[in-house]
Amino acid sequence: MERQEQDCRAVALQGGLQVSHCLVDNDISAYSGRRRPGYLRLLELLRTHQVDTVIAWAPERLHRSPRELEDFIELLERTGASVRTVKSGVWDLSTPHHRLLARMLGAVSRAESENISSRVQRAHQQAKSAGFWRGPIPYGMRASTNPGLPERDPQTAPLVEEMLNRVQRGDALTRIAADLNKAGYVPRRGRVWTHTGVLRLVSSPALGGLLQVDGELQPAAFKGLVSAEGWRAAQATLARRPKGEVRRPREQLTLLGGILVCAQHGVSLVGGSGDRKDGRTYSAQSPGLCCVSVARGALDKLMSEIVIARLSAADAAVVFQPAVDLTLDDQLRDLRRRRDELADLLTDGLLPAASARPRLQALADAIQELESKRSPVMIEAAAFDRPHETWLRWSQPQRREVLRLMFDQIAVQHVGARNGPSFRPERLQLTWSGTAGN
Numbered sequence: 552m553e554r555q556e557q558d559c560r561a562v563a564l565q566g567g568l569q570v571s572h573c574l575v576d577n578d579i580s581a582y583s584g585r586r587r588p589g590y591l592r593l594l595e596l597l598r599t600h601q602v603d604t605v606i607a608w609a610p611e612r613l614h615r616s617p618r619e620l621e622d623f624i625e626l627l628e629r630t631g632a633s634v635r636t637v638k639s640g641v642w643d644l645s646t647p648h649h650r651l652l653a654r655m656l657g658a659v660s661r662a663e664s665e666n667i668s669s670r671v672q673r674a675h676q677q678a679k680s681a682g683f684w685r686g687p688i689p690y691g692m693r694a695s696t697n698p699g700l701p702e703r704d705p706q707t708a709p710l711v712e713e714m715l716n717r718v719q720r721g722d723a724l725t726r727i728a729a730d731l732n733k734a735g736y737v738p739r740r741g742r743v744w745t746h747t748g749v750l751r752l753v754s755s756p757a758l759g760g761l762l763q764v765d766g767e768l769q770p771a772a773f774k775g776l777v778s779a780e781g782w783r784a785a786q787a788t789l790a791r792r793p794k795g796e797v798r799r800p801r802e803q804l805t806l807l808g809g810i811l812v813c814a815q816h817g818v819s820l821v822g823g824s825g826d827r828k829d830g831r832t833y834s835a836q837s838p839g840l841c842c843v844s845v846a847r848g849a850l851d852k853l854m855s856e857i858v859i860a861r862l863s864a865a866d867a868a869v870v871f872q873p874a875v876d877l878t879l880d881d882q883l884r885d886l887r888r889r890r891d892e893l894a895d896l897l898t899d900g901l902l903p904a905a906s907a908r909p910r911l912q913a914l915a916d917a918i919q920e921l922e923s924k925r926s927p928v929m930i931e932a933a934a935f936d937r938p939h940e941t942w943l944r945w946s947q948p949q950r951r952e953v954l955r956l957m958f959d960q961i962a963v964q965h966v967g968a969r970n971g972p973s974f975r976p977e978r979l980q981l982t983w984s985g986t987a988g989n
Contacts, residue, residue, distance in 0.1 A: 552577055555608040558637045562606050566635065571602060594623075597630050609638040610656055617654065624650060679764050682772030689755040690739055691776055700773040701757065708776050710736065715753055715777055718785045721792070721948020724749045750789070758782055767887070790919055791955075792948065804947040806851045807833060807961060810954055814962035814980050816841040832972040833963070844972035845963050853976060854961070855942060858953060862930075862938035870985075871930050871956065883921050890914045930956070959984045 552575060563570050574589035590613070596602045607613050613634075614620045627634070634642035642653065678685055683699030691711030693704040710731075717727055724746035731744040738748055752758075759782025760775030761768045775782065805822030811833050812819050818841040820833040834844035861867060893911055896902035930953060934941040942950065954961065960982040966973065 555612075555637070559606045559608055562635055562637055566604075568604055568606070572596060594626065597626055597632055600630060603630075603632050605632060605634045607634065607636050609636055610642060610653070612636075620654065624653065676764070679762050680769075682762065682770065684757055684762065684771065684773065687739075689757050690752055692757065695773075702773065703776060711752065711758065712776055714749065715758065715781065715785045718753055719788050721788070721946045721952070753785060753789075756782065767884075786922070788952075790922060791952065804951065805833070805847065806854065806947065806950060807847075807954070810951060810961055811845075811850075812960060812962050813841050813843045814964045815843075818843075820845070820963065822847060834972070843963060843965050845978065846972050846974040849974040850963070850979070853974075853979065854954070857981070858950075858957065859938045859942050861957065862934050862942075868932070868935045879921055883918060886914055886918050886921065890918070957984060958982060 576587040576589040688701045691708045692701040695702040728744040759779045762771045808822035818835045831847045835841040897907040962980040964978045
């Protein structure tokens with residue numbers, strides 16, 4: 552970049568021109584379509600007649616898009632400014648013939664950029680198919696002596712392993728980010744950790760020794776920080792948890808908030824902290840439709856006892872051992888094929904975006920749901936041997952996952968306005984999932 556600037560200043564010196572501004576868009580290709588602050592500043596200087604000559608190293612350094620070129624030509628015609636380049640000399644756009652040459656040069660440059668992009672993408676695809684990593688190396692790993700084969704970074708890897716463990720325990724991404732910032736850890740990009748940054752990191756398949764090739768995860772030629780099964784379990788945990796829970800600190804979660812529903816209206820109840828004589832409650836938030844409420848402490852205690860008793864049963868380890876669905880891989884391949892076909896139709900202009908967008912979103916949701924089913928909830932073996940101790944040790948998100956696994960529905964009945972949120976066991980209606988209630 553410095554050499555190109557020196558060449559441009561030499562052209563200005565030869566032409567007896569005084570340099571008033573030096574605008575640089577470093578590492579931003581004119582082909583990429585990304586916002587180029589330097590180029591936008593140049594357009595503003597031309598519009599306001601603050602410059603009358605533009606010097607560039609080559610025409611393609613200004614444009615690799617025919618659309619941008621047409622706008623630039625129109626601006627030069629309005630302002631009377633001229634263009635000089637190091638590689639091509641004076642870029643005369645004052646006559647139809649020279650404008651035609653400029654458009655042809657722009658089209659050739661665009662085609663060249665597309666060909667280069669296609670070759671680079673193909674090379675990356677071949678490398679990934681062979682198990683080599685392409686792209687920024689995730690935090691917790693570092694470049695090795697073998698390109699494309701990152702290795703464990705002994706300084707940061709334990710931190711990332713703990714992040715994945717916390718994700719599986721149900722810790723909120725916002726809390727993980729806050730703890731990282733408090734401890735003084737700095738991400739490789741940006742100055743502070745955010746929930747988005749944590750999510751992007753723990754979602755990197757490289758951490759599990761995997762690569763995504765043609766929409767499918769394949770084993771990489773390098774070792775991850777955790778096992779592939781461990782990484783998949785973390786992704787499944789994130790996919791199963793409602794979006795609000797992923798960002799919400801676990802100490803703010805109640806045992807049944809959002810899970811408990813009204814038996815009459817199907818409305819979800821949330822955990823409140825009112826100052827009523829009955830103490831904290833679960834209550835419906837649908838004025839005019841449903842006003843059911845129930846004392847939280849008594850209900851939580853009963854549900855904990857029910858779960859612990861079920862985990863103590865002789866058949867619990869068998870009943871709650873997730874069955875492997877051998878058809879999931881075939882279903883995922885079919886959904887990805889349909890998604891790719893829709894994307895191709897959209898790219899070729901054969902399908903309007905308004906029609907394609909909802910269908911693509913529906914396919915993406917279906918793929919995410921199947922991915923989560925590939926790594927179902929796993930209840931640790933200790934829960935069947937020492938259920939009471941394990942239940943107390945689990946975090947609130949872990950307990951909520953077990954509730955979702957055991958029950959299709961947990962509902963509470965109305966008791967009348969005079970009784971308020973008072974709890975009686977007969978108000979509770981449980982619908983066990985599968986064979987859990989046998």
